[in-house]
Amino acid sequence: MSSNFDVIIIGGGLFGSFTGLFLARSGKRVALLERGLVGAQSSGANFGGLRLQGRSPEQYPLSLMAQGHWENFDGLIGEGCEYDRNGMVYFASSEASRDRLLKYASSSRACGLEIEIWEGDEVRRQLPWLTGSGLTASYSPRCAVANPRITTPAVVRAMTRAGGQLFEGTEVVGIDQGQTSFTVSTPNRPPMTAPVLVNAAGGWAGTICEQFGEPVPLFSAGPPQFVTEPMPYVLKPSVYAIEGDMIIRQTSRGNFIFAGYPRTLANDDGRHTFVPPQKTLNGMRAVGTHVPGFRNAEVIRVWSGVEGYLPDMLPAIGASQTTAGLYHAFGGSGGGFQIAPAVGECLALEICGKKAPVDLSPYSIGRFRSSVEASDKLMREFDPASSSR
Amino acid sequence: MNSALPPVIIGAGPAGLACAKALVEAGLRPIVFEETSRPGGQGTRRLSAAMSSEAIRFMGRRAAAATAAREADEDRVLAACDWRPGTLVWGIFGNHLEIVREGRHDSIPYNQLVIATGATDRIMALPGWTLPGVFSLGGAQVALKNHTSFIGKRIVMAGASPLLYLAAAQYVRMGARDITIVDTARPAGKRRAAFGMAMTSPKTLLEGLQLLLELRRHRIRRINGATLVRAVGAERVEALDIRHPDGTLETISCDALAFGYGLRPETQLAELAGADFRFDETLRNWFPLVDADGRAGPRLWLAGDSSLTGGRVAAAQSGRLAALSMIASQGSEVSDAAEVRSLRGSVARLRRFQAHMAGAFPWPHEAAGDLPADTIVCRCERVTAGEIRDAIRKVAGPAEVNRVKAITRCGMGRCQGRYCGQTLQELTAATCERPVADVGRLRAQAPVRPIPIAASDNDGHQP
Numbered sequence: 001m002s003s004n005f006d007v008i009i010i011g012g013g014l015f016g017s018f019t020g021l022f023l024a025r026s027g028k029r030v031a032l033l034e035r036g037l038v039g040a041q042s043s044g045a046n047f048g049g050l051r052l053q054g055r056s057p058e059q060y061p062l063s064l065m066a067q068g069h070w071e072n073f074d075g076l077i078g079e080g081c082e083y084d085r086n087g088m089v090y091f092a093s094s095e096a097s098r099d100r101l102l103k104y105a106s107s108s109r110a111c112g113l114e115i116e117i118w119e120g121d122e123v124r125r126q127l128p129w130l131t132g133s134g135l136t137a138s139y140s141p142r143c144a145v146a147n148p149r150i151t152t153p154a155v156v157r158a159m160t161r162a163g164g165q166l167f168e169g170t171e172v173v174g175i176d177q178g179q180t181s182f183t184v185s186t187p188n189r190p191p192m193t194a195p196v197l198v199n200a201a202g203g204w205a206g207t208i209c210e211q212f213g214e215p216v217p218l219f220s221a222g223p224p225q226f227v228t229e230p231m232p233y234v235l236k237p238s239v240y241a242i243e244g245d246m247i248i249r250q251t252s253r254g255n256f257i258f259a260g261y262p263r264t265l266a267n268d269d270g271r272h273t274f275v276p277p278q279k280t281l282n283g284m285r286a287v288g289t290h291v292p293g294f295r296n297a298e299v300i301r302v303w304s305g306v307e308g309y310l311p312d313m314l315p316a317i318g319a320s321q322t323t324a325g326l327y328h329a330f331g332g333s334g335g336g337f338q339i340a341p342a343v344g345e346c347l348a349l350e351i352c353g354k355k356a357p358v359d360l361s362p363y364s365i366g367r368f369r370s371s372v373e374a375s376d377k378l379m380r381e382f383d384p385a386s387s388s389r
Numbered sequence: 390m391n392s393a394l395p396p397v398i399i400g401a402g403p404a405g406l407a408c409a410k411a412l413v414e415a416g417l418r419p420i421v422f423e424e425t426s427r428p429g430g431q432g433t434r435r436l437s438a439a440m441s442s443e444a445i446r447f448m449g450r451r452a453a454a455a456t457a458a459r460e461a462d463e464d465r466v467l468a469a470c471d472w473r474p475g476t477l478v479w480g481i482f483g484n485h486l487e488i489v490r491e492g493r494h495d496s497i498p499y500n501q502l503v504i505a506t507g508a509t510d511r512i513m514a515l516p517g518w519t520l521p522g523v524f525s526l527g528g529a530q531v532a533l534k535n536h537t538s539f540i541g542k543r544i545v546m547a548g549a550s551p552l553l554y555l556a557a558a559q560y561v562r563m564g565a566r567d568i569t570i571v572d573t574a575r576p577a578g579k580r581r582a583a584f585g586m587a588m589t590s591p592k593t594l595l596e597g598l599q600l601l602l603e604l605r606r607h608r609i610r611r612i613n614g615a616t617l618v619r620a621v622g623a624e625r626v627e628a629l630d631i632r633h634p635d636g637t638l639e640t641i642s643c644d645a646l647a648f649g650y651g652l653r654p655e656t657q658l659a660e661l662a663g664a665d666f667r668f669d670e671t672l673r674n675w676f677p678l679v680d681a682d683g684r685a686g687p688r689l690w691l692a693g694d695s696s697l698t699g700g701r702v703a704a705a706q707s708g709r710l711a712a713l714s715m716i717a718s719q720g721s722e723v724s725d726a727a728e729v730r731s732l733r734g735s736v737a738r739l740r741r742f743q744a745h746m747a748g749a750f751p752w753p754h755e756a757a758g759d760l761p762a763d764t765i766v767c768r769c770e771r772v773t774a775g776e777i778r779d780a781i782r783k784v785a786g787p788a789e790v791n792r793v794k795a796i797t798r799c800g801m802g803r804c805q806g807r808y809c810g811q812t813l814q815e816l817t818a819a820t821c822e823r824p825v826a827d828v829g830r831l832r833a834q835a836p837v838r839p840i841p842i843a844a845s846d847n848d849g850h851q852p
């Protein structure tokens with residue numbers, strides 16, 4: 001087996017896997033290196049939301065492009081990911097959050113998304129199980145869900161069928177930069193060399209950036225997720241409180257999955273995010289308050305994951321600003337699952353010297369050279385107390 | 390301030406109760422949490438009100454008298470404890486236990502913790518095992534002791550487990566006659582194991598042999614060395630198909646089946662409290678790492694079957710040892726060194742007995758590789774052996790049980806892998822052609838049992 005490649009990708013999450021797939025399909029010799037098993041980190045642990053509503057306007061081109069791929073996932077990948085175009089509802093219960101909801105709705109529409117607004121009796125009719133009066137809701141039929149646990153392995157299989165090589169259990173512990181190529185060392189294989197290196201190391205991408213002189217304010221965290229035992233299937237769309245304290249959906253097999261902010265910082269070992277009991281209780285209380293019908297249901301499982309967040313809640317995608325041949329794709333910041341197919345395709349095109357259909361400049365790593373503003377989304381979704389666990 | 394916290398015991402079986410007794414004798418007032426409403430545990434589960442009038446019939450005059458005295462003693466001990474039955478400990482985080490009692494949550498700080506959560510039946514999936522009417526051997530005992538009820542009228546008890554003969558004898562004493570015992574262990578293995586058992590605990594071996602005699606007196610049919618092929622039935626179990634050692638097949642008609650292959654420790658809470666694990670080659674399973682006194686960490690002790698199966702006597706002795714070790718660790722009055730030595734010796738000996746017994750009642754690990762594709766492995770999520778094999782054999786497929794769980798949902802449901810985890814380990818190992826020690830074990834996660842959403846009304850975390 002040759003250890004010379006055209007592209008070495010570090011990280012077998014969904015960003016790295018889709019990048020590998022599109023590169024392999026354009027004929028590149030790809031090596032995908034994954035420390036553990038592919039899709040076992042945030043790409044496998046996430047909520048599975050393919051949410052389009054409420055994205056920042058600069059993300060829409062990427063998001064809509066990605067949704068096209070999700071809608072054709074079976075054709076693109078050759079097997080399914082339990083994709084379900086179930087639609088998504090935001091609801092707001094206060095005047096201030098109603099304003100935000102309407103603002104999101106108009107920016108979503110301006111970007112080409114179809115949105116229905118429900119008020120008063122219409123909310124009652126659509127969501128009779130929700131408490132509160134004076135609710136406003138926005139509904140987007142194009143939002144969807146998929147099963148994250150099976151998605152990344154499926155994409156990786158497609159990549160290997162296209163000729164890409166997968167190396168699991170292979171941690172990159174050193175990168176040497178030569179004149180025209182990178183040499184990557186791992187504890188278990190001979191060094192591998194390629195002129196192009198992709199940093200798709202998720203919550204661990206920061207050390208690679210640092211090595212190449214472009215540090216990023218990346219930190220690892222995950223939102224807690226809860227699942228109930230299966231119940232009769234009644235809830236088609238995913239429903240999000242715009243305040244973020246409750247996000248809920250039902251799988252077709254009957255389990256309700258819910259999530260709630262604030263997020264939790266990863267453990268000191270950086271490989272796990274324990275959900276503190278207080279967060280479990282907060283999540284249960286939020287769901288019991290919004291949906292009293294749940295009070296007698298039981299939570300059977302709780303989990304979270306480790307993913308990379310950047311303070312402006314946008315990923316870093318594209319060429320390095322310091323090092324020729326180095327590319328980045330990390331920092332999903334809570335929404336990376338949905339955009340991953342487009343991230344992979346755009347980055348692959350750029351690596352092949354072609355123009356990506358979406359302008360990647362908002363995602364450039366160069367933005368961290370000047371100081372970056374923390375977005376108000378970041379402020380809302382993390383509580384300062386969470387840093388002390 | 391923390392050293393002022395009372396010691397906490399989780400589980401009021403023989404191990405937890407003996408531990409409580411020793412702590413009470415030392416002048417302490419431990420908190421004792423128990424998930425069920427009464428003390429007793431599994432093997433020594435207290436009889437229901439209706440059954441207790443039948444105690445002599447159920448266990449014999451001498452045992453009934455001894456049990457009554459022991460239970461009265463336990464009640465006296467619990468009266469001197471902060472006794473909290475009906476309390477589920479669902480998580481351990483930092484130095485707090487997260488509990489639900491009467492539907493309400495609370496959070497209890499601790500400084501010294503003894504986990505004595507016992508064991509449950511070790512199950513190898515069998516085609517048809519999810520049919521109504523199929524029980525674990527332990528479940529058949531619960532039906533009798535707790536619910537004063539047989540699991541059926543024509544019963545088959547099967548597998549390889551010390552519970553096999555015990556459960557059958559208990560049913561016979563209460564008047565059940567149509568019972569067939571299918572012991573899957575080979576007689577030759579039993580004979581070999583008997584030597585080690587006789588060396589380590591002749592008394593326990595004798596008790597077992599007496600059960601066999603008792604069953605023979607009642608002409609209970611017993612089949613040795615057969616393999617379980619499948620439980621069959623349309624709406625519920627109607628028969629068990631077995632294969633005799635000579636290869637002939639037999640269909641045993643029945644309306645209830647109880648089966649199991651020994652015990653597996655309940656270790657989820659120990660794991661959440663920080664215990665490390667080791668793989669035991671003889672028992673082919675994972676056990677928490679403890680020292681001779683059951684200590685598993687600076688603030689953590691494990692006692693009874695939850696650390697290593699050893700039976701009732703070993704459980705009680707290990708509970709007492711844990712208490713003495715805990716008291717010594719506080720720098721209090723040094724306990725009787727001779728007693729500690731003799732307890733350690735006895736616990737170690739009884740646990741060696743269990744290791745020999747594993748030879749007499751072998752875990753049928755090879756059955757996992759042969760499970761038909763449509764056999765359900767995970768009954769909570771209805772995941773079949775075929776689905777698991779397919780997932781493993783794919784490119785980028787899982788080769789470790791937690792990944793198999795993520796991909797197939799096996800072990801993700803209500804019981805959190807308690808009943809499918811053992812089959813999953815063996816099936817993963819067989820499919821990957823790797824040693825079972827290399828395919829991992831299901832990680833524990835809080836909540837270890839389902840928790841009601843309304844319990845969050847009181848979060849117990851006062852700001």
Ligand SMILES: Cc1cc2nc3c(=O)[nH]c(=O)nc-3n(C[C@H](O)[C@H](O)[C@H](O)COP(=O)(O)OP(=O)(O)OC[C@H]3O[C@@H](n4cnc5c(N)ncnc54)[C@H](O)[C@@H]3O)c2cc1C
Pocket residue numbers: 010011012013014015016033034035036037038039040041042043044045046047048049050051170171172173200201202203204205221222223224225303304305306307308329330331332333334335336337338339
């Ligand atoms: C609980 C949770 C819920 C979420 N919900 C949603 C949602 O509903 N919708 C949505 O769109 N997004 C959601 N997200 C975000 C989304 O999951 C992530 O943005 C996305 O999966 C990131 O993909 P990735 O490939 O960058 O990272 P990862 O999937 O984390 O992949 C990075 C990989 O790199 C590997 N790696 C790291 N260092 C090395 C090294 N030195 N050598 C080799 N390999 C290495 C890691 O092992 C890992 O597999 C959620 C995230 C979490 C945690």
